[in-house]
Amino acid sequence: MRTGLTDEVIAQLVDYxxxxxxxxxxxxxALCDRLSGFEHRGIIPPELYERLSDHFNPQQILRLGALLASASGWHRMIEAFGIRPDHYRADRDAPWAAAAD
Structure with missing residues (x-):
């Protein structure tokens, strides 16, 4: 929210x-899904690279990939150690839960 994301934008992430x-x-x-192993694993298919190239130059694609890899690794680490944000409460839904209904 601090970066300007609204609840409406976050809700759209469910089916981006x-x-x-x-x-x-x-x-x-789509690159994030690919790198996280959410849908597929392995080499980025040419169609996705072409899609990325429509919006980003090669350096930006690599930077995006590096950022996503770091974030994904960080997420896996905090999950493995059970780290939760200070404001975490088990009795509250995640902000995107309503969008999935």
Whole structure:
């Protein structure tokens, strides 16, 4: 929220491909899914690289990949150690829970 993301934007992340998010965001989110192993593993297919190239230059794609790899590794580490944010409460839904209903 501090960076300007609204509840409406966050809710669109559930099905970002069908959302009204900018195409560059959708391409970056598809890369995120790919790197996180969410949908697929292995080499980035040419179609995804081409899609990314429509919005980012090669250096930006590598930087995006490095940032996503760092964030994914950080997420896995905090999950493994059970670290939760100070404001975490088990009795509250995540902000995106309503969008999945």
């Amino acid at each position: 491909e069908a959302s009204e998010l900018p195409e560059s965001w959708k391409a970056a989110l």
